[in-house]
Amino acid sequence: MSAPLLSIADLKVRIRGNPQARLLRGVSLSIDRGETLAVVGESGCGKSLTSLAVMGLLPDGLEKSGGVIRFDGADLPVTDNEAMRKVRGRRIGMVFQEPMAALNPVFSIGDQVAEVIHEHEAVSHAAAMARVVDLLTQVQLPEPARIIHEYPHRLSGGQRQRVVIAMALACRPDLLIADEPTTALDVTVQAQIMRLLHDLQDDMGIAILLITHNLGLVAQMADRVAVMYAGRKVEEATTRMLFAAPQHPYTRGLLAATPRPGRRRPGEPPLTEIPGVVPAITEMPSGCRFRPRCMLASDICALEDPPFVDGVACHRAVSRELVP
Incomplete structure (x- = not known):
């Protein structure tokens, strides 16, 4: 079996000079040639920051503090700007959030x-x-x-x-990073842009790392989905499995909050929301970062951050208490 085109292992990013201000907390992702991996989650969960770390474009004041990023079998020199200039645009292309900017x-x-x-x-x-x-x-x-x-x-x-x-x-390029490629576009243009990316992928054989809030786009485009929360990956699965049987309470909340016109069951509210907000970097709760917003939180959730096991980071899911 060939190695992934892009492999991110235990990536950590922090505010320079402040070891406790961890923005990415051991993110691991991989993507194969010709594959589309979607990374989803609320604003502030670390999706775009992960892509900027891959491109060696971290904002001033932030630094990569751990982990390995490999591309096409070799370590990616993300801290060497001159070396990365040979990679950006030629081997890895990026579509940024706001085209006018x-x-x-x-x-x-x-x-x-x-x-x-x-x-x-x-x-x-x-x-x-x-x-x-x-x-x-x-x-x-x-x-x-x-x-x-x-x-x-x-x-x-x-x-x-x-x-x-x-x-x-x-x-x-071999890899295209598309960071919210349909932001601020109307629905018709969104569909055109995503159809275009799909056609270009078929024609050129490129891999796509799709960063988005739009789970409808994910369902149409992605082969696999990684869900991030508070700087960490909390679930990963094939698109079909994630939509059919989400395991993490956060993933379930995201799917429940997706509008489904004409598909609600009798008595079902028009839209469900996840209570609370993503915690600030200076106000992270103990244990599981999603605990204050989780309806299934128990005592163990306050004691330790759950390990990532069998595609999910959740004490309840790991102990088989979270069932579809």
Whole structure:
């Protein structure tokens, strides 16, 4: 059996100079070539931070304090910015959350996409621009020969997102990290963007790490799902198994909070919410971090953080008390 394309083992990230302020607490994930792994959870659970750690783009003041990140069989030099410049864009592409923030307003679309190509390949400007037109065609933008001369503010949100995808795919990477790729887009455009990513994956054979709040997208796109809470993975399963028989109370809460128009049972409330909020890094509870919000919490949950066993980190699930 071949090794995973991307393997993250026991990844830890903390605030520099404060060992107790742990933002990621031993995250382990893997993704195979051509596979889609979705990482889900509420805002603040560590999804985007995990992807930034993989790209070597941690914000100032944060540092990787433990763990190993391997890509295509070799350690990824995430703390060496010059070495990572050879990987970013060429081997690993990333679609950031907000396309307007990811594009420079003073440069044309063509120049911005071509810059990715020039960074990694010795090609003429004319050849790079011809590639850009092909890329914009590939992401289904109309009139690509015209759009290369446009500026970001002249495009719609969906068009800008397609440009960001084109930039991420410019050098045909092996892995695409898509961080909330449909944020702020209407439902119709969301569907178009996800269909586009699916078609591009089939065509190019890339792996996709999909970070999202949208469980509907997860059901359509992902092969496997990892659920994160308060900087830790609390459950992982195939998409089919996770939706059919979620094991962690947090996962069950996320699924219950998903709108299901026309599919509610008689007497069922229109929407269920998980009480409380993700705890601040300075106010983490003892034991299981989800304990204050969990309807199934017991004494042991306050004493120790549950180990990750058989795809779930939950004392009740481990002891077989949590049944579908």
